[in-house]
Amino acid sequence: MKNNKLFKYLSTTPVIIYSISLILIPLLYILFLSFLTNDAYGGVEYKFTLSNYLTVFDYTYLKILFKSSLIALITTLICIIISYPFSIFLMDKSEKTRNFLIKMVMIPFLTNSLIRTYGWIVILRKNGVINTFLTSTNIIKNPLSLMYNSFGIIIGMVYTLLPFMILPIYSSVSKIDRSLIEAAKDLGASKWQVFKNIYLPLTISGLFNGSLMVFIPAIGYFFISDILGGGKIMIIGNLIKNQFLTARNWPLGSALSIFLIIITFILIRIYKKIGGNMDDLGGM
Amino acid sequence: MNENVLVSLKNITKKYGDKTIINNISLDIYEGEFLTLLGPSGCGKTTILRTISGLEELTKGEIYIDGVNVTNVDPTLREVNTIFQSFALFPHMTVWDNINFGLKMKKIAKEEATKRIKDAIKLVKLEGFEDRYPPQLSGGQQQRVAIARGIVMKHKVLLLDESLCSLDLKLKREMQIELKKLQKQLGMTFIYVTHDQDEALTMSDRIAIINKGKIEQLDTPKNIYRYPKTAFIADFIGESNIFNIEIKETTDKYALAKINEDNSLKILNNNYKVGDKLKILLRPETFELKKEYVRNSIKGIVKNYVYDGQITKLEVEVNKGLVLKVNINDADICSKDDTVYLRVPEEKVVIIGEQNEE
Amino acid sequence: MKKNKLRRNIFIISVFVFLYLPIFILVIYSFNASKMNIVFTHFTFKWYKELLSNTTLIEAFRNTIIIAVTSTVISTILGTISAVGLNKYDFKGKNFINSLIYIPIVIPEIVLGISLLSVYTLFHLELGITSIIIAHITFSIPYVITSVRSTLNALSKDIEEASYDLGANKWNTFRYVTLPLIMPGVISGATLAFTLSMDDVVISYFTAGPGSNTLPLNIYSMIKTGITPDVNALSTLMLLVVVIVLTSSAVIQSRRIQKRELLR
Numbered sequence: 001m002k003n004n005k006l007f008k009y010l011s012t013t014p015v016i017i018y019s020i021s022l023i024l025i026p027l028l029y030i031l032f033l034s035f036l037t038n039d040a041y042g043g044v045e046y047k048f049t050l051s052n053y054l055t056v057f058d059y060t061y062l063k064i065l066f067k068s069s070l071i072a073l074i075t076t077l078i079c080i081i082i083s084y085p086f087s088i089f090l091m092d093k094s095e096k097t098r099n100f101l102i103k104m105v106m107i108p109f110l111t112n113s114l115i116r117t118y119g120w121i122v123i124l125r126k127n128g129v130i131n132t133f134l135t136s137t138n139i140i141k142n143p144l145s146l147m148y149n150s151f152g153i154i155i156g157m158v159y160t161l162l163p164f165m166i167l168p169i170y171s172s173v174s175k176i177d178r179s180l181i182e183a184a185k186d187l188g189a190s191k192w193q194v195f196k197n198i199y200l201p202l203t204i205s206g207l208f209n210g211s212l213m214v215f216i217p218a219i220g221y222f223f224i225s226d227i228l229g230g231g232k233i234m235i236i237g238n239l240i241k242n243q244f245l246t247a248r249n250w251p252l253g254s255a256l257s258i259f260l261i262i263i264t265f266i267l268i269r270i271y272k273k274i275g276g277n278m279d280d281l282g283g284m
Numbered sequence: 285m286n287e288n289v290l291v292s293l294k295n296i297t298k299k300y301g302d303k304t305i306i307n308n309i310s311l312d313i314y315e316g317e318f319l320t321l322l323g324p325s326g327c328g329k330t331t332i333l334r335t336i337s338g339l340e341e342l343t344k345g346e347i348y349i350d351g352v353n354v355t356n357v358d359p360t361l362r363e364v365n366t367i368f369q370s371f372a373l374f375p376h377m378t379v380w381d382n383i384n385f386g387l388k389m390k391k392i393a394k395e396e397a398t399k400r401i402k403d404a405i406k407l408v409k410l411e412g413f414e415d416r417y418p419p420q421l422s423g424g425q426q427q428r429v430a431i432a433r434g435i436v437m438k439h440k441v442l443l444l445d446e447s448l449c450s451l452d453l454k455l456k457r458e459m460q461i462e463l464k465k466l467q468k469q470l471g472m473t474f475i476y477v478t479h480d481q482d483e484a485l486t487m488s489d490r491i492a493i494i495n496k497g498k499i500e501q502l503d504t505p506k507n508i509y510r511y512p513k514t515a516f517i518a519d520f521i522g523e524s525n526i527f528n529i530e531i532k533e534t535t536d537k538y539a540l541a542k543i544n545e546d547n548s549l550k551i552l553n554n555n556y557k558v559g560d561k562l563k564i565l566l567r568p569e570t571f572e573l574k575k576e577y578v579r580n581s582i583k584g585i586v587k588n589y590v591y592d593g594q595i596t597k598l599e600v601e602v603n604k605g606l607v608l609k610v611n612i613n614d615a616d617i618c619s620k621d622d623t624v625y626l627r628v629p630e631e632k633v634v635i636i637g638e639q640n641e642e
Numbered sequence: 643m644k645k646n647k648l649r650r651n652i653f654i655i656s657v658f659v660f661l662y663l664p665i666f667i668l669v670i671y672s673f674n675a676s677k678m679n680i681v682f683t684h685f686t687f688k689w690y691k692e693l694l695s696n697t698t699l700i701e702a703f704r705n706t707i708i709i710a711v712t713s714t715v716i717s718t719i720l721g722t723i724s725a726v727g728l729n730k731y732d733f734k735g736k737n738f739i740n741s742l743i744y745i746p747i748v749i750p751e752i753v754l755g756i757s758l759l760s761v762y763t764l765f766h767l768e769l770g771i772t773s774i775i776i777a778h779i780t781f782s783i784p785y786v787i788t789s790v791r792s793t794l795n796a797l798s799k800d801i802e803e804a805s806y807d808l809g810a811n812k813w814n815t816f817r818y819v820t821l822p823l824i825m826p827g828v829i830s831g832a833t834l835a836f837t838l839s840m841d842d843v844v845i846s847y848f849t850a851g852p853g854s855n856t857l858p859l860n861i862y863s864m865i866k867t868g869i870t871p872d873v874n875a876l877s878t879l880m881l882l883v884v885v886i887v888l889t890s891s892a893v894i895q896s897r898r899i900q901k902r903e904l905l906r
Contacts, residue, residue, distance in 0.1 A: 007812045011727030014720050015787075016735075019742040022780045026757035027745070033760060086657050089650040101654070103892075108661050111884050114843045114858045115877040118865055119664025122671065129667060159660070212748070220750030223843050227865055237752050237844075244756050244848070254760070257753045264749050278744050279788045339803050359806045366807045372800035376822045385818070386808035433808065 027261070034254035042248030052255035061239070065259075068235035071150060071225075072218035075157040079165035079214050080207065082158075087170040088199065091178070102170060109163045117156050117227050124152055124228070148230035156224040161217060165210035168280065172206030173199065205276040212267050213281065219260065236260060288315040289348075290440055290473050291336060291364075296345030298331055305331045307497035308345070313475060315440065318467050320476045322484040323494035324520070329477045330369075332494070333443050336475065338362045350440060364441040365434035369449065371426045373418040379405075379429050380414040386437045404432040407466065424455045431463075435470060442467075444476045448483060460486050481521045485509065493517050515636055518565045525568065525608045528639050531560040538630065544603050547582045551633045565634040568597070568611040572627040573618065581625040584608065589620050600624060665881060672874035689875040696872055702860040703876060705771060707883075709846075709856065710839040713778035718832040720779070721786025725827075726820070728787070729794045746781045747788075754781060755848035762849065769851025777849040778839045785838065786831035793827030794820075826895055833891045837884060 037047040055061060090098055108116065123129045124146040131143035146152060176198070184194050200207075222237030236256065243253030272278070291313040298306040305328045313319050321329040334340035336347060338359030346355045354362055365386070374382050383404055387397040405411055408428040418426055427447065434442050448456045448463075464487045467474045478484055484491050485505045493500040493508065493516075501513045512518035515526050529541035532548065539553040541564065556562070574581065587607065588599035598610040598618075610626060618624055672690070676683040693699060728740065746754055758777050759769075767773055801823070805815040821828075843858040850859055857880070861873060 004812070008727070008731045008733070011723050012731055012733055015724035015727060015743070015783075016739055018720065018724070018780075018783060019739050022758070022776070023742045023745050026754075026761045029760050029764060030753070030757045082657060085650075085653055089654055092647070092650065101658075104658065105661065107885065107888065108665050109841070111665065111877075111881050112841050112843070112858055112861075114861050114865075115668065115873075115880065116664050118861065118869065118873070118877070119668045121865070122667050123664060159664070162661070216748065216750050220752040221844065222752065223847070223862065237750070240752055240756060241847075244759065250760065253756060257756060260750050260753055268744075268748055279792060281744065281747055337807055339807065358811075359803075360809055360811050364807075366804070368800045368804055370798060370800045372798065372804035374801065374804075374819055374823075385805070385810070389809040389811075389814060437808070 030254045030257055033251050034258050036251045038249045038251050042250075044250055049251075052251045055252055056255055056259055061256075064234050064239055065236060067233070068219050068237075068239075071153060071157065071233075071235060072215050075154055075161065075218045076165075076211050076214045078154070078158050079162050079210065080169075082162065083165040083169045083210065084173075084195070084199070086166060087173040088195075090170065091173065098174070102167070105163050105166055109160075113160050114223060114227075116160065117224055120152075120156055120159065120228060121147065124155070147228050148232060150229070150233060152228035152230075153225050153233060153235075156228040157218050157221065160221065160224060161214040164213035164217075168206040168209040168213070169203060171280075172203040176202050205271070205274055205280075208271050208274060209276055209280055212271055216260075216264055216267070219263075289313070290315040290317075290350055291475065292348040293332070293336075294346045294348070296332075296335060296347065297343045298328075298335060298340060299343045304497055306335070309497070309499055311492060311499065311502070313473060315473055316471050318464065318474045318476065318487055318489045320478060320484040320488040320491045321494050322478055322481065322491050322520075325479055327494045328497040329479075329494045330445055333366070333445055333475060333477050336441075337364055337366045337443055339366075363439040364443055365437050365439055366443040366445060367427075367430045367434050367447045369446040371418075371430040373426055373429055373433075375418050378415050378417055379410060379421070382418065382429055383433045383436050386433065390437070400436050400438070401432075404436040407435070407469075408432045423451055424459065427451065427459065431466070435466075435472070439472075441473045441475065444474060446478055447476070449478070449480065456483075463487065485521070493520065511634060512565065512636060515563060515565075518634075518636055523568050523609055523611075525566045526563060526636070527606055529562055529564050531556045531558055531562065534558060541633075543582065544606070547602060549582065549628055549633065550580045550630050551635070552630055554635065561639045563636050563639055565636050566608070566628060566632070568609040569595075570628060570632040571608075571610045571612070572629075573598075573610065573612050573614075574625040574627055575618065575622075577625055578627050580630065581627040582608070583623065583625055586618055586620055586622045586624055589618075600626060668874050668877045669881070671871065672878045674871070689871045692870075693872040693875045693879075696870075698855065699857075699860060699872065699876055702855045702857040703880070705855060706840065706857040706880075709771060709774050709778060710836050713775050713782055713839050714832055714836040716775075717779045717782035717786050717835045718828060721783045721831055721835075722790050722824070722828050724783070725787045725790035725794055725824075726816070729791060743784045743787055746784050751781070751842075751844040752848075755845040758845070759848040769849060770854040773849045773851065774846050774854060774856065777845050778835075778842065781842075781845060782835035782838055785834045786828075789831035789834060790824055790827040793824040797823055829891055829895060833887065836887055840880070840884060 033044065034052055035048055035050070037045040037049045037051075039045045056065075090101060093101065121128070125131070126143045126145075128146070130146060134140045135143060146155075180198055180202075181194060184198055189197065219235060220237040220240075222235065222241045225231075225233055225235045225238055240253050240256045240260075243249045243256065271281075289312045293309055293311045295308050295310055296306055297304065297308050307328075309332065321332055323329045331340055335342055336349075338354065338357060342355060346353055348354065349363060374385065377385065380401060383401050384397060387400065392400070405414065408431050410425065410428050410432065413421065413425065413429075418429065421429065430447070444463075448459050451459060460483060463474075476484075476487065488505055490502060491505055491508050492502045495516055501508060501517050503511075508517065509521055512521060512524075518524045518526055527543070529543055529549070531539050532542045533540040534553055534556055537553055538550050539556045541549045541551050541562070543549060551564075577583075582602055584600035584602040586598055587601045588597075590597045595611045595613060598612065600608045600610050602608060608626065670682065673685050673687070674682050675686040675688065728736065755777070758773075758780065762769060762773055797820070802815055802819060805819045810818065843862065846856055846858055847862070850856060857876070861869075864870070864873060
């Protein structure tokens with residue numbers, strides 16, 4: 001075919017240029033930066049060093065890394081605990097209702113996440129909706145501390161990331177043949193046994209897909225810990241942000257980013273190992 | 285059918301990596317002919333069709349259509365059209381737009397196009413369905429749209445890839461007859477690919493039997509059925525009994541072929557020598573069944589007996605390892621475990637080669 | 643059994659309450675006369691009027707829309723072309739390019755943000771609307787590609803071959819056959835790109851310059867200094883924009899499906 005070549009170039013060149021210049025080069029540049037030395041004025045000196053990586057394993061940083069991972073982990077677990085019953089209970093409904101409800105799950109998440117987080121301030125703060133309600137009905141005397149702590153951050157994270165767990169879990173639950181579950185119940189399996197022996201093994205790649213799409217952003221969403229944590233609690237995202245914008249130590253910020261990339265790649269490896277499809281990730 | 289060669293394949297070869305799909309095939313197809321490429325799945329017949337349409341490039345060889353070397357011509361520019369196995373109708377276009385598509389691409393004037401589409405729709409009996417979308421049509425109707433979309437181009441050659449195989453049996457029979465009629469009416473050359481021997485036998489002017497990327501036999505349906513060149517063809521086309529014999533005596537006209545210790549057959553001599561070991565073919569309907577011994581017959585015991593309304597199918601055991609399939613018209617002549625004699629007219633015995641041949 | 647069903651429905655409803663509560667509260671308060679956001683005193687359009695005179699917020703809103711529209715158009719076109727190219731052709735390093743494409747979907751947004759910021763600085767690209775648009779295109783293209791690719795994979799090869807066979811060249815085949823058939827994937831890819839752009843905080847935060855005031859950044863700084871109720875009004879308006887975009891995309895899709903499956 002004569003114009004085959006022309007079409008091939010037209011349709012493949014843009015994606016090659018795009019992925020190399022906007023994905024590969026920026027990431028390689030970060031890798032490069034992470035081995036450079038920071039100078040006193042917020043610039044970089046072209047001197048090779050491993051000290052940035054050593055700093056990452058410093059006690060103060062390790063504590064933040066640990067706490068941040070813990071928050072992300074709890075967020076992921078809560079999302080899983082909500083998503084499974086939600087998806088399974090949804091299967092009682094007709095297909096039309098189900099499709100409608102799943103769309104309804106997505107709609108709030110297509111508005112700006114900052115605005116939604118701000119909505120939580122209105123609800124959670126000292127003179128917010130919940131505390132006003134509880135004190136005015138005399139259930140409690142003193143307002144509860146619902147934000148500016150880990151609790152607030154976790155609420156914000158769960159809220160922002162929940163659909164990324166619900167969608168893949170729902171999609172794999174809906175693919176399970178209903179007769180399997182009926183057969184298991186018929187054979188005397190308890191609810192927990194049905195879940196453990198049928199739902200869980202058959203939805204494992206959806207579960208991992210969701211966990212990936214919740215856990216990874218949850219270590220990076222600095223604005224949630226900024227707003228609902230009141231700047232008292234740092235997650236890795238805050239750490240990186242500060243190195244780039246306030247402390248102006250780009251090499252250290254880069255090293256922290258490389259650390260995040262490595263964690264991400266390890267998780268992706270596992271996801272692929274258990275048979276996950278890359279095209280399913282982040283699909284809405 | 286006349287003697288003008290319309291499509292000519294000259295030593296064509298197609299390889300995928302080191303797998304040879306088409307192995308040096310040459311074939312001339314005449315104007316107005318209905319030629320069928322028949323073979324088991326994976327034999328390369330569809331690939332041959334795709335090289336003619338240009339959707340597959342050749343590894344070696346040349347293809348001529350209407351005297352023009354089209355080997356390196358784009359499918360877009362080749363004056364042939366294909367009816368795909370899946371029909372490949374455009375689901376987002378109406379029946380009318382589907383049929384119009386090729387005309388639009390060729391920039392045929394609107395008046396002429398409208399006339400042609402109307403004719404084509406009439407020919408395939410789809411009047412009243414012009415504004416429907418393909419998913420709203422039955423399998424048979426979709427098939428008709430696909431045919432109309434091909435013939436509206438008025439090219440001399442139409443390629444059909446297993447076009448009837450997705451239809452149910454009854455519809456298939458009807459379409460076979462219609463397709464054949466249509467082809468004669470239009471005077472077009474149809475090159476038809478199928479794995480269904482019935483279809484090939486009913487519709488074709490000539491059949492090319494394809495096996496392992498080669499043409500095993502090219503002949504009229506009648507000749508292919510009666511005188512298959514190889515055991516593969518005999519087995520592929522129709523029911524057959526194929527077994528080994530040894531020539532025991534010869535005269536000018538006849539030879540005596542030994543089947544086993546008890547049975548021999550008289551066959552026509554064709555320069556056989558005593559001691560020749562040959563493979564013979566006997567079609568199930570060639571036997572005359574007798575209750576008592578007659579000359580030139582095979583003795584056996586009826587092992588199975590199935591009556592299917594028109595004919596009776598028997599399995600007659602001649603000896604261990606040789607069971608003959610026998611079809612007879614008379615249902616009441618024998619029953620299970622009877623000893624019978626199967627008379628074989630000598631002119632109906634077909635020799636299909638020597639035993640060591642594959 | 644009935645009690646069981648009731649419990650299940652209550653669970654589903656409470657999840658939806660959780661999901662819609664903050665949005666609901668914002669919308670309510672945007673009509674609340676009291677400035678303190680606590681007790682609903684009476685209904686008013688005051689904040690909407692005030693919003694109209696708040697030039698910084700209006701400008702931020704305008705910039706956000708400009709960025710979302712521009713990046714959606716560019717990433718939809720490039721993403722669709724790329725999906726077709728990657729689906730049809732083989733070339734050296736294709737697997738590598740394919741795995742690069744997944745990176746913006748899976749890595750933390752903050753990493754993409756700071757790496758783009760770093761190269762912008764390296765090449766002395768001035769931070770502003772353009773740099774944000776480039777960043778949004780960067781994270782949107784992969785979503786468009788995966789969305790279009792899933793419809794392309796469902797497309798039978800025969801359909802395009804039939805088009806060539808009927809005399810259509812590559813371009814006409816794409817225009818009349820392939821593109822209309824993959825349109826559902828293109829539309830959902832574009833919807834995704836638009837909403838992702840409207841939603842983004844992290845990447846805009848790093849790639850915006852001092853002069854480029856976008857809504858998320860504006861609100862972000864307001865949250866720290868104190869939010870005025872006209873932000874509630876603006877949030878309600880943004881919600882409206884997204885709902886309109888989503889509904890119209892859903893309507894377009896369902897019309898297409900209806901047209902095709904009319905009487906099935």
